[in-house]
Amino acid sequence: NAGVTQTPKFRVLKTGQSMTLLCAQDMNHEYMYWYRQDPGMGLRLIHYSVGEGTTAKGEVPDGYNVSRLKKQNFLLGLESAAPSQTSVYFCASSYSRLAGATQYFGPGTRLTVL
Amino acid sequence: DQQVKQNSPSLSVQEGRISILNCDYTNSMFDYFLWYKKYPAEGPTFLISISSIKDKNEDGRFTVFLNKSAKHLSLHIVPSQPGDSAVYFCAASDGKGGSEKLVFGKGTKLTVNP
Numbered sequence: 001n002a003g004v005t006q007t008p009k010f011r012v013l014k015t016g017q018s019m020t021l022l023c024a025q026d027m028n029h030e031y032m033y034w035y036r037q038d039p040g041m042g043l044r045l046i047h048y049s050v051g052e053g054t055t056a057k058g059e060v061p062d063g064y065n066v067s068r069l070k071k072q073n074f075l076l077g078l079e080s081a082a083p084s085q086t087s088v089y090f091c092a093s094s095y096s097r098l099a100g101a102t103q104y105f106g107p108g109t110r111l112t113v114l
Numbered sequence: 115d116q117q118v119k120q121n122s123p124s125l126s127v128q129e130g131r132i133s134i135l136n137c138d139y140t141n142s143m144f145d146y147f148l149w150y151k152k153y154p155a156e157g158p159t160f161l162i163s164i165s166s167i168k169d170k171n172e173d174g175r176f177t178v179f180l181n182k183s184a185k186h187l188s189l190h191i192v193p194s195q196p197g198d199s200a201v202y203f204c205a206a207s208d209g210k211g212g213s214e215k216l217v218f219g220k221g222t223k224l225t226v227n228p
Contacts, residue, residue: 041116042218105157
């Protein structure tokens with residue numbers, strides 16, 4: 001039982017390049033989330049999904065796209081990376097959409113855009 | 115506009131003593147509060163939560179207190195252990211909004227000295 005895993009752990013991009021971050025969970029959770037964490041900031045929600053085939057925008061969605069083709073996977077795409085997207089990205093999942101539902105986080109992907 | 119504020123970026127305590135981490139919020143609609151702990155190079159992990167219908171919740175060495183009139187909550191760790199050294203995030207949610215509406219504070223870095 002690996003919980004939530006993220007691939008890759010680290011990545012350096014040049015401005016304008018594209019990449020996809022992969023999140024996988026083996027807990028059969030319906031709900032999945034992508035956050036970013038910047039220095040001195042809390043986690044901010046980028047996009048989320050309430051089930052296979054569904055996605056929705058969070059607080060800071062601009063410059064990102066997501067897909068949830070399989071229940072266990074949630075992909076975050078950057079079509080044209082910008083230095084402002086340098087951040088640590090965390091994926092999370094939860095069994096419920098209730099406000100108090102525990103979110104289980106992956107270890108994070110540290111992305112640097114030059 | 116920060117809705118969840120952790121005004122102390124860092125806190126240092128001696129092993130065996132009490133650690134008190136504080137969190138203030140501005141949105142009176144928040145009715146569920148959570149604390150997450152984060153070690154370096156790992157994702158946040160859920161620690162303890164409290165609903166607005168309670169003013170205290172205890173789990174082993176961890177107790178969260180909620181003062182709704184002051185819009186303030188605190189996390190008490192007694193006794194503090196070196197393994198508690200981590201960044202602690204306070205998070206709040208409006209029960210009507212769902213888990214995707216979780217708002218995080220900027221975090222407080224706790225250091226417990228042996």
